[in-house]
Amino acid sequence: MAVATIDKKLPKDFLWGFATAAFQIEGSMAADGRGPSIWDGFAKLPGKTQDGKGGEVATDSYNRWREDVDLLASYGVKSYRFSISWSRIIPLGGRDDPINPAGIAWYSRFIDELLSRGITPFVTLYHWDLPQSLQDRYGGWLNKDEIVQDYTRYAKVCFEAFGDRVKHWLTMNEPWCVAILGYGRGVFAPGRSSDRERSPEGDSSTEPWIVGHSVILAHAHAVKLYREEFKPTQKGLVGITLNGDWAMPYDDSPENMDAAQHALDFAIGWYADPIYLGHYPPYMREVLGARMPDFTPEEWALVKGSSDFYGMNTYTTNLCRAGGDDEFQGNVDYTFTRPDGTQLGTQAHCAWLQDYPDGFRSLLNYLYKRYKLPIYVTENGFAVKGENDMPIEQAIIDTDRVNYFTGTTTALLGAIHEDGVDVRSYFPWSFLDNFEWADGYLTRFGVTYVDYETQKRYPKASAKFLLKVRVFVPNFTILGFSVSFPLYM
Ligand code: GBH
Helix, strand or coil, X not given: CCHHHHHCCCCCCCEEEEEXXXXXXXXXXXXXXXXXXXXXXXXXXXXXXXXXXXXXXXXXXXXXXXXXXXXXXXXXXXXXXXXXXXXXXXXXXXXXXXXXXXXXXXXXXXXXXXXHXXXXXXXXXXXXXXXXXXXXXXCHHHCHHHHHHHHHHHHHHHHHHHCCCCCEEEEEECHHHHHHHXXXXXXXXXXXXXXXXXXXXXXXXXXXXXXXXXXXXXXXXXXXXXXXXXXXXXXXXXXXXXXXXXXXXXXXXXHHHHHHHHHHHHHHHHHXXXXXXXXXXXXXXXXXXXXXXXXXXXXXXXXXXXXXXXXXXXXXXXXXXXXXXXXXXXXXXXEXXXXXXXXXXXXXXXXXXXXXXXXXXXXXXXXXXXXXXXXXXXXXXXCCCCHHHCCHHHHCCCHHHHHHHHHHHHHHHHHHHCCCCCEEEECCECCCCCCCHHHCCCCCCCCEEEECCCCEEEECHHHHHHHHHHHCCCEEEEXXXXXXXXXXX
16 A cells, blocks of 8 residues: 555645435435435335335434534534435426425525535535436436426526535436436336336336436536526536446456456446547447437537536446446446456445455546546445444444545545646545445445434444544544554554
8 A cells, every 4th residue: 555645635625524315314205395206116116125125214314414414523524415305496396396495495504504514515416316206207317308407497496595605516426327227227216127027117228328318418408507697606616426436457458458448438438528528438339329319519519518527436446357248337347356366355245346445546547637627536435244234333343444445545645646636525425324225224335323223323433534634633532442543653
């Protein structure tokens, strides 16, 4: 590990804090006039979540918001990334549907509370919880013309209501997941897929690409609106955040070197190339042909340059081998097992996640070189294997997560100070253990342990690691346990 970088701190105006999303923490699905979202019903269908549980209670943050802000403040964060629930603001979702003043009032008060504690709100407009009524009326993201207008109106209502205080906006969280997991694999709401055991309808060969297309356009229209009508007075930044993990060739054979780039094209380039460079990755067109919807020249003009920064969510690194028939990964095979049989890193609770900090640094370099914009890291995190089965006092000594964050923050400092990458924020996922989508509550990503019986919050050892990176606190105590970070001593 690059120990030499640890005497350098994060830049002074660097935004760091923790991230969450509305559906994963709020609960109170019927409170104050909220309308249903596509995740409300989907999570309750048999077999959709591992524990059969949905978002009814989650971490009860709709009620416990004061306590949550107190806890955030105690962690010393500068910023907090959260999302707004569309169906709390416009319960039926559509451009002619009524606005819900109670929903606006809730977020408004929450934002005021953050600001009064010196915490900068970093707001996601769409983190997967589409109003159910838009799905029912016209198929949600499948219907480009309708959804673009409805989403843009929702964004407008938010800019109007909160933009005097919110200066960092994310239009969308991880459109790859919206399209591929929602309409390809069918594991996320609305759960459409060609797999008839999973879904009564859907076409995984066409729908994900249509959905991705709609998401890009909706994003671009909202950004245009912000820049024209709000930015001149509100002076904020607006962008999109994309998921994407580093792709490393399995070995140095030419086909596996190509495979790594193909993986990046399908995971990241699908969205980032249009938005930052103004074209689709040629390899995607080659694989998808006419299934890839194109933009008109007017649309291309709107899409290109439609993000003020690169929003980066990243968790792991995949070793990439040519071949396989997983089109959603660009027909690239992923593994964590090196040719010599060793593992890339520490295995997380989720099969898709291993700890590999060098990959985080490589990805930062790749994105900065290719897209040439400041990078905001808006998610990064780790779920400790078996954490949910441990007694609380053991779970909160989350050594694998501390190691993970030690690695990524060291890589972050290296990228900033040694490689010259312009990184402006770092938001570990997540502030709290929460509703982990198809995993239900069995997978815990939080730096705060949530006891779902009592809703009591317990800071884990990882909770204050960033404060340490910033000011080098030698060690600290949580619930009577002394926690130390050897790397920084
Ligand atoms: C983030 O996605 C989400 O933004 C956040 O809401 C979530 O809680 C957090 O991660 C932790 O999971 O094996 O084909 O199903 C992370 C990006 C991309 C990671 C898809 C899991 C699984 C691919 N995710 N990936 S697949």
